[in-house]
Amino acid sequence: MTIVYEDRGDEATGDVPVNRIRFTINGQKKIAEVEPRLLLSHLIRRGLGLTGTHMGCDTTNCGACTVLVDGQPVKSCTMLAVQADGHTIETVEGLSGQSELHPLQEGFKQEHGLQCGFCTPGMMMAAKALLAENPDPTEEDVRWALSGNLCRCTGYQNIVKSVLWAADKLKESAQ
Amino acid sequence: MYPSRFRYEAPRSIAEAISLLHEGGDDAKVLAGGQSLVPLMKLRFASPALIVDINNLPGLSYHQEDPDGTIRIGALCRHADLERSVLLKSKQPVMAAAAPLIADPIVRNRGTLVGSLCHADPQGDWASVVTALGGSVIARGPNGRRAIPMADFVTGPFENALAPDEIAVEAVIPAPRGTLAGGYLKLERRIGDFATVGVAAAVETSGEAVTRAGIALTGVGGSTISATEASQALVGRPLTAESIAQAAELAAAAARPRTDHRGSAEYKRHMVRTFVVRILSRANGHPAGAGGVVGGVTPDPGPASPNGSPNGPGGGETSGTSEGTA
Numbered sequence: 001m002t003i004v005y006e007d008r009g010d011e012a013t014g015d016v017p018v019n020r021i022r023f024t025i026n027g028q029k030k031i032a033e034v035e036p037r038l039l040l041s042h043l044i045r046r047g048l049g050l051t052g053t054h055m056g057c058d059t060t061n062c063g064a065c066t067v068l069v070d071g072q073p074v075k076s077c078t079m080l081a082v083q084a085d086g087h088t089i090e091t092v093e094g095l096s097g098q099s100e101l102h103p104l105q106e107g108f109k110q111e112h113g114l115q116c117g118f119c120t121p122g123m124m125m126a127a128k129a130l131l132a133e134n135p136d137p138t139e140e141d142v143r144w145a146l147s148g149n150l151c152r153c154t155g156y157q158n159i160v161k162s163v164l165w166a167a168d169k170l171k172e173s174a175q
Numbered sequence: 176m177y178p179s180r181f182r183y184e185a186p187r188s189i190a191e192a193i194s195l196l197h198e199g200g201d202d203a204k205v206l207a208g209g210q211s212l213v214p215l216m217k218l219r220f221a222s223p224a225l226i227v228d229i230n231n232l233p234g235l236s237y238h239q240e241d242p243d244g245t246i247r248i249g250a251l252c253r254h255a256d257l258e259r260s261v262l263l264k265s266k267q268p269v270m271a272a273a274a275p276l277i278a279d280p281i282v283r284n285r286g287t288l289v290g291s292l293c294h295a296d297p298q299g300d301w302a303s304v305v306t307a308l309g310g311s312v313i314a315r316g317p318n319g320r321r322a323i324p325m326a327d328f329v330t331g332p333f334e335n336a337l338a339p340d341e342i343a344v345e346a347v348i349p350a351p352r353g354t355l356a357g358g359y360l361k362l363e364r365r366i367g368d369f370a371t372v373g374v375a376a377a378v379e380t381s382g383e384a385v386t387r388a389g390i391a392l393t394g395v396g397g398s399t400i401s402a403t404e405a406s407q408a409l410v411g412r413p414l415t416a417e418s419i420a421q422a423a424e425l426a427a428a429a430a431r432p433r434t435d436h437r438g439s440a441e442y443k444r445h446m447v448r449t450f451v452v453r454i455l456s457r458a459n460g461h462p463a464g465a466g467g468v469v470g471g472v473t474p475d476p477g478p479a480s481p482n483g484s485p486n487g488p489g490g491g492e493t494s495g496t497s498e499g500t501a
Contacts, residue, residue: 017182036183036226039213058176060214061367063281072255072284078213079285080206082183083228126281147366148279 021085025050026094034081040074041065043081044091052092052121056150063149066122067091073126075148092121095128103169104128104162113162115153122149127163135174137167178216185228189315189342192227197317197340199225205342206230207250210278210286211294235344240266244350250290250343254283267348269377273304273359279367289343295329295398298369302329302399304359307375307389307406310348316341332397353381356458360450361393364437370394371437374426374450378458383413390422390451395443396431405429405451414459423451 018033025048032047044053044067056064058077065076068090095102104124107113114120123146130137130145137145142163143156151159186192196203202224206212215221229235235251240262248257254277257263263271277283277291277300291301292312305325312323314337328336337343357377361370373393379386388406391399405425409418432443 016180019183035180037178037180037216039177039217042177058217060210060282063279066281073281074285075281077217078210078282080183080209080213080226080228082185083209083230085185145280148281 019082019085021082023084023087023089025089026091032081036080036082038081039077040067040069040079040081040084040089041076043084044076044089047081050091050093054118054121056118056122061150062119062122063126064119064122066125066149068125068129071129071132073129073148090125090128092124095124102128103166103173104131107162107164107166107169108159111158111162111165113154113159119149119151119153123151123159123163127166130163131167131170135167135171137164139164176217178213179219179222181216181223182225183228184225185231187231187233189232189344192229192232192342193315193317193340195225195227196342199223199227199339201339203227203339205293207290207293208253208286209290210282211290211296229342238262241350246270246348246350248288248346248348250287250345252288254278254286254288254291255280257288258283267308268355269304269308269357269359269375270348272357273300273361273375276300276359276361276363276373282367289346292325292328292346293335293337293343295331295333295335296369297332297396297398298373298394299399300359300361300370300373300375300393303373303375303391303393305346305348306391306399306401307357307377308348309387309389310346312343313345313347314338314341315344320344322347326401329398351379351387353379353386355379357389358454358457360454362446362450369437372432372443372446372450374447374454376451376454376458378409378414378455380414384411385409385414385418388422390426392426392430392447394432394437395447400429400431402426402429409455414455416456416459419452419455419459422455423448426451 017036019036020033022031041055044050053067053076054064056062060075060078063075066073067076070088095105104127126146126149134141139160142160184195186195204223204226206226206228235249237249238252240246246267258274278286288301291299310325312328314321314323316338317340323336330336359375361373363370370393372395375391377389388409390402390406392402405422408422408425412418427444427448430444430447432440434440
């Protein structure tokens, strides 16, 4: 995997420290050589080409870049890629199987949980972690879990409905 | 945005971490949760030459109670651990009230209490809480271990008392010497925003009289403000509507708010007064401001999830105040 940087003269001519990391992403084991200042979001999008993880604010506010690290939602713009060493990452691309949608994806489709779709991957990853720990959330639980994810289109109503739809679907299939 | 180029080390022992910091001097920084440091580095407000990532150090993710009631929080204990803590809910109402109000749920998965204290942001919530509780920070360096009282730990905005080769390994909250009550209230425009105003208040009572009190303010000055005159006004007598009103006035007088996009100085000072009254009135069993509505858009965690999941809104008190016993 190669990541190309801008050549900005003196800074780029110095010795660039590079660290080798091993991690698992969406079930696949990977090895990467990363500059320590590379963010996890950069590694995912540019290094691995998984562009489903969106960069919104790039300042730890919006949550569009949320991925799961060892099952916990994390803003990938605020974690160094080198810190993924030894950990398991899950992105929106890991949600569905080869052919069928994950209940969360189906829920966002059924309940019209997106308009522009930019925040959606982060919403779904935060929701996935919620449903893993709390399979029967109330509306308040969902709003609480998604309070670190901003949406500028929907007013959140249908996002909350989508997650509750997915929770019902997952409960049905568990029975 | 990229941070400036830096060397990265992830030591496996505290001794190794201290030695790396010693070698790096002023150009080295400790990375714990990274929820403040990484954004600062991306904005180039901080450009350390060496990052010492302590996330691989063993045995620092605890929060626990000593037999004497002292609570210890390790350097890798995340905000989310504290939000879900049964210990805090039963023993430490002020911390339990603050934990769900830190940043947002995703940031809480990585950010740490000790890191927040070290960051020393005037708008940081934990510094006020630990100040009000009379806590301290344990630092480890080449010359061993020392305890730094929280009141001395923050030396200015974004400045702390640590030497460049010291690591804050633990925060310590002393055991209350009576019945502890109090809380933390935060006014924020939306979840994840910095506090417009935050107030931490703790009172310890034995019999009828208050034996110790602490009030500290977030976001209304150049650093965390310990409202010592306000807390002294409560000590040595029963907690009454009169003593609470007096403390609230003194706390408002101790605030040094500035008018900015979050509100006018006058409004912020008023909110300090209001929050002190709300927290202490509830601590006194006389709820002020019926309905339990807490300032602004302070998040309402809602009812506990029916299945008692730890990931639910936590069943925490909406008001951010509750009573607990030592």
